[in-house]
Amino acid sequence: MNAIRLPAEFEYLQLDEAAQLIANALVPDTDGKSNIRYEDTKIQALEELTQAANDGVLKIRHPLTLGLVTPVKPPQDRIDALFHVPKIQPYQCVVLVPDFALYVAERGLSVIVEAPEQAAPAHSTAEPAPVVKETPQERRARWLDMFEAEEKREKRGALQRLANSENVDRSNMKKDIEKARGARDTERRAGAWTSHLVQDGKRKG
Known part of the structure; x- marks a missing residue:
């Protein structure tokens, strides 16, 4: 099924x-x-x-x-x-x-x-391992890096293979990857604009 x-x-x-x-x-x-x-x-x-x-x-x-x-x-x-x-x-x-x-x-x-993620049992006496919670932005950025690496390996079916490996829905992953790509492009444009205004630590003009 x-x-x-x-x-x-x-x-x-x-x-x-x-x-x-x-x-x-x-x-x-x-x-x-x-x-x-x-x-x-x-x-x-x-x-x-x-x-x-x-x-x-x-x-x-x-x-x-x-x-x-x-x-x-x-x-x-x-x-x-x-x-x-x-x-x-x-x-x-x-x-x-x-x-x-x-x-x-x-x-x-x-x-x-x-x-959903389940908390460790309250009666456990063992020292819990530190849990680093991944933010949605971090997850999207990670998926974008993994997708681009997978595309370089073999472009056809790259997104589906990645979705299977992460055990998530393909369409939802595609939306997150597109958001991450847009955020990255925005940051790059902002960086280029800043470098255009500043030279040797001083503001131009």
Whole structure:
């Protein structure tokens, strides 16, 4: 059974995010996931999620309150139905991770939520090893370095191999790597600007 991996802090997903996760699980890795089969699978998954939400099969919630959203069925009259606008749109809804897991389980997929870090037992008398907690910024920078090194070794499938080795979802890792690359580029531009203004420890002009 194909598995969808989510970080422990994920409580809910937007429907378009859920569709992307389904496509990632169903379609084998390719460079950039840009092939037609992947895109078709993602579009079909989003259509099925939206239809399931409209049919009441998939529980959807308000993105701010997380309260249940009740779908409004279109009018039975054919004329009125032509002018009916569905109340549920993918960008308006979120689905809780447990409800998403039930939905994909019926389609041959499983959801694995990473367990949060557990504290050492209180009764332990051994000296605990020092724990250095990695910040999100440090994790993203580390993944960027690892990804670039993996790309140099073999570009094709580099991101998927790295995601597998770190046991995280590929799409979430890709977003973090892009953030790290953007932060690094910003720092480089800021450094170049500073060096342009300062020479031999003195400000120019």
